Amino acid sequence: MLETVPDGHTLAPHHYTWGALLAFWAATYAWDAMTDREPVVVTLGLAVGLFSFVSIWRFYSVAGSIGSLLGIVITTAGLLRFRQYATRVAFAAAVIGVLAMVDDWTSHTLEIWTPLDWLFEAYILGLIT
Numbered sequence: 001m002l003e004t005v006p007d008g009h010t011l012a013p014h015h016y017t018w019g020a021l022l023a024f025w026a027a028t029y030a031w032d033a034m035t036d037r038e039p040v041v042v043t044l045g046l047a048v049g050l051f052s053f054v055s056i057w058r059f060y061s062v063a064g065s066i067g068s069l070l071g072i073v074i075t076t077a078g079l080l081r082f083r084q085y086a087t088r089v090a091f092a093a094a095v096i097g098v099l100a101m102v103d104d105w106t107s108h109t110l111e112i113w114t115p116l117d118w119l120f121e122a123y124i125l126g127l128i129t
Helices: 015-033 040-056 061-085 088-110 115-128
Strands: none
Touching (some): 040 088, 088 115
16 A cells, blocks of 8 residues: 555655645745744754655655654644744745645555646646656
């Protein structure tokens, strides 16, 4: 049920990595705007999740999957506080990024067809191939 190597390689473009990068952008944007309030928990969760997905999953799929989920959980917990001081754009970008991470994690861990997979297959794949 669990993919040992997501889509053949963890360094290939994935919803998880793009979502994490979008949420990282939101965190750095908020960090720059309000230097007295730092989104450390959000950044920590993203770092844990991204490291687990890209570096660990291809060698230890169960540990990589659990670490990726842990990163999502930490990031989501950090978003509860992040919402209080981030701009609406930064918060929305972070939420969209986390939802993309959840979508890709669900797809590769539970092998469930997800909305972003459908979108990619139906529209984007034809444009890039």
